Amino acid sequence: MGSNLLPLFVAIPLGSAFLVSLLGKKLRGFPDTFSNLATFSLFTLSLLSLPLTKQLGTIVYKVGGWIPPIGICMVLDSLTSFMLVTINLVAFLVTIYSINYMEKYTAKWKFYTLFLLMLAGMNGIVVTGDMFNLFVFLEIGAISSYALVAFGVEQEELEASFKYMVMGSIASSFILLGIALLYSYTSSLNMADISRTLAQKVGGRLVFFVSALFIMGFGLKAALVPFHAWLPDAHPSAPAPISAMLSGVLIKALGVYALARIFFNVLGMTAKTSSILMVLGTISMVLGGLLALGQEDIKRLFAYSSISQIGYVVLGIGMGTTLGILAGLFHLFNHAVFKSLLFLNSGSIEYSTGTRDLRKMGGLTSKMPVTGYSCLVGSMSISGIPPLSGFWSKLLIVVAAIQAKHFIFASIAVLVSILTLAYYLKVQRLAFFGELRSSLTGIKEVPLTMKLSMIILSLICIFGGLILVPGVQKNFLNLATAVLVNGNNYAQTIFGSMK
Amino acid sequence: MIYLMCLILFCIGIYCILVKKNLIKIIIGIGIVEYAVNLFFALVGYRVHGRAPILAKDQVVQNMVDPLPQALVLTAIVIGLAVTALIVAIAMRIYEKYGTFDITKIKKLKG
C-alpha cells in the first residue's frame, strides 16, 4: 500500500493544476484555497514518506505494471524523500504567502496553474528512476519557470525571461544529447540498468564526453559560475514567491539533485569529476559573493548570493566523502529555507514600499517589525552566525574539507563566509536600521498570510541546527547521504527491491 | 560518419544561438539544435534493412528498427514545439515593448 504513495507526488499537483485552469477563471476564491490544499497535502505526504523509506528501504514503483528496463519506474529512497520534504515544505509556505501577495498581479489562476505545474515538474524529477523521464519533467519545471519569470510582463521581466529561456534551451539540448549517447551505448534508459551496464563496459571516452555534456547542461540549470549569466536577471524579475521557489528549490532540484543522482548513482563518481565539481563550486562561491557585494537592488543581491551558496552545496557534495555529502545536503536544506525567507522578505518590502532599491529604504524595522526581524534571522543564518542553522552546515563543510585535506578550499569557504556576512550587514544597515525616510512614513506591515509564512520560515532557521541532533540526523540526513556515498550499489538496490 | 554530420548540424545551431544578436535568429538557432538532437535519436535507432515498427496482419517480421527512440523523439518534438511557441510569444512581447528584435538595443538589464 505504501508504494501507491509515489505517483501521487506527481498526480496531485498535475490534477490540481488542470482543475485550477478549468475552474479558476469562474470561481474567484477557488485557485487560492485549492492550491493551498494541494501543497499542504503534498507536504504531509512527503513527511509520511520519511518513515516509509526508513522502514521499507528503497521502494520501486512500476508505472503501468511493466518491469523496469521495459517500463518506467519511480524510485523512493532516502535521498528522494529528503528532497521531497525540502521542495514541498518551501512550496507550501510560498503558496500561503502568495494568497495576499499575488493580489497585485492579474490572472491569479494562471499563476497558480503554472506554480503547480512547476511543483509537479520538480517532484517528478526527484521521484523518477528513468533518464528520459527525468528530462521530460525537467522541461515541465523549466518551461513553467520561464513563463513565471515573465509573469509581470514588464520590459525587464520579458528580457530576463528570454535570456533564461535561451540558456535553458541550450542546457536541455545538451542533456538530451547526453541521454541519446547513453541510450545508444547501453541500450537502456533506466538509471539502474544504465549503471549496471556501464559497470561491465570499459569505454572511458564516451562516458567522459557524456559527463561533460551533463556538467554543462545541469550546471546551467544549477547556475554554477561559468554558466550563471541568466540567474541574476531571471530570479529578481519574477514575482517574489516565484523568486523564492526558483532560488530556494528549483535550481537545486533541476541542477544539484540531478547532478548528484546522475554522477553518484549512474555514471559513477571519479576523482576527475569530483575535482571538477569542487573547483566549479569554489569559483561560484567566490564570484557570486564578490558580485553580490556591489549590488544596490535587494533582489539582485539575493540572487548573486544564491550563486555563492549553491557553490557551497556543490563543493560539499563534490568532495564525495561522507561528511562532505552530509554537509552539502544539510546546506541545501538550510539554503532552501533561508533563501526563500529572504526573497519573501524582499517581496514584503516591495509590497509595502514599492521599491527594490536599497538606497531608497531605511529604518523599515520600526514600521514592519515582522519583516524586519525575520529578515535579520535569515541574514544572520545565511552568513553563518551561531547558533542559527547556516552556521552548522557551513561549519560542517569546512570541517569536511579539512578532513579530506582540501585546505585551500576550506580556507576559501571561511573567507567567503565573512564576505557573506559583509553584504548581508549592508542589507540590514541600509534597509532596516537607521532613520526612516520621510517618503516611507505611510507604509504598513504586510497582511496576515505573508507574515505567517515568514514567521514559520524564520523559526525553521532558528531551530534548524536541531537537525544535527543524533536522532533526527540519523533519519533525515544520514540515510540520504548513504544513498550517494554507496552510489555504486544503486543498481543492486533497485533490482533487489523489485523482487 | 553520419553521427558526426548530425553533430555538425547541432553545432551550427549552437553557433547561431551564441553569436547572433537578433531574437528571431536565436529562436531559429534553438530550432536547429532541436532538429539535430531529434535526428540523432532517430539515427541511433536505425537498423540496416530494417522495417518500420508497424505490424501488419499475417506477417512475420524479424528485422524492425528500434521503436523506443522513435517514441522518445515524438516526445522531444512536442517539447520543441512548446518551447518555440512560448519563446515566440515572449519575443513578440519584447518587440512590442522595444520596437526592435536587435539584442544590442534591448539592454535594460546590466547582465
Next chain:
Amino acid sequence: MNRKTEEPGMTLIVKTITRLTVGLILLYGIYIVTHGHLSPGGGFAGGVIIALSFIHLMLAFGKDLALKKLSENLASFFESAGAIMFLTIALLGFVGGYFFFNLFLKGKPFDFFSAGIIPLCNIAICLKVGAGLFAVFVALILLKITVKKE
C-alpha cells in the same frame, strides 16, 4: 493579418479552396487520431492537424468566423478537459493495481476497437493538443502590436 478591408480574410480563390479542403483536413485529422494504434500518426499528430484546419479557416476567412466555430474560452476548456481526461485514465489504472495500468480489454489485434487504453489516450491527447495549439495561435493573432518608440 490585421488588414482593414471591408471583407475580412483573403481573396475569393483562397476562400473557395479553403471551403473545399477544410472539411477534408478535419476528417483526415480525426482519422489519424482514431487509427493511431494501427497506423502511423496518433493523438499528437492528429491534434495538430485538427488545430491546423481551424487555423486554415482563420487565415482564409479572418478571425471572426473561426472564433465563431471555436471560441477561445471553449478552446481552453477543451484543453483542460483533455488534460484531465488523460490524467483520469492514468489514475484509473489504480483499479488494476498500478498507475497507468492498461486495464481495459485488449481486444483482437488489428481491430479498430483494440489495445485497451491506447485509443482513449489518443483522443484525450488530441483534444488537448488541438485546442491548446489553437488557443496559442488565437492569442498570438489577437495580440495587437502597438510599438512604443521611446
Next chain:
Amino acid sequence: MFELYVLLLFMILGAIIAVEIKDLLSSVVAVGAVGLGLSVAFLILKAPDLAITQLVVEILCLIILIRATIKRDIPPVNRQKEIANAIAVLLFIGGFLFFAYLALKDLPPFGHPIMRVSQNYLAEGLKKTGAANLVASVILDFRAYDTLGEATVLFTAVVGVLAVLRRIGRKKIDETIKEEDE
C-alpha cells in the same frame, strides 16, 4: 544510405543559409526547408510516425514564426562586433566536435543498434498491448508516463503563452481590471 548523406548535406547547407542570411523572412523559410528535410530523413530512417508529426509541427512552427517576422522593419545586422565572440564560440565548437569524434568511436556502428531492451517491445508489444503500431504501444502503454509529461509540457506552454500575452500584468492600486484583459 547514400540518400541520407545527401539529405544531411542539404540540411546543413539550409541551416548555414538560415543562420547567415540577412533577411529574417528568408531565414525562417530556410529553417522550414531544414525541417522538411528532417521529415524526409525520418521517412528514410523508417519512422513514419515521426515524419507525420515533424511535418505538421513544422507547418505550425513556420506559421508562428512567419507571424512573428512579417511586416517588421528590421535593420541589417551590424557585423563588426560579432567577430571576437564568433572566434571564441568556434573554438568551443571545434573542441566539442573533436571530443565528440573520439566519443562516437565507442558507439555501436550506425545501423546496428544493440536493442537489448527494445527487443522486448518488438517481441511482446502486440501480445501485451494489442496495438499494431509499436511506437504507439511504446508511447501510450509501456512509457505512457512520459507521454503524460509531454502533454503537460504542452499544457504548460499554452498556459505560459496565455499568461505572457496578458495586456496588463500588474494592477495599479485599487484598480479593477476587466476579464478580457487578463
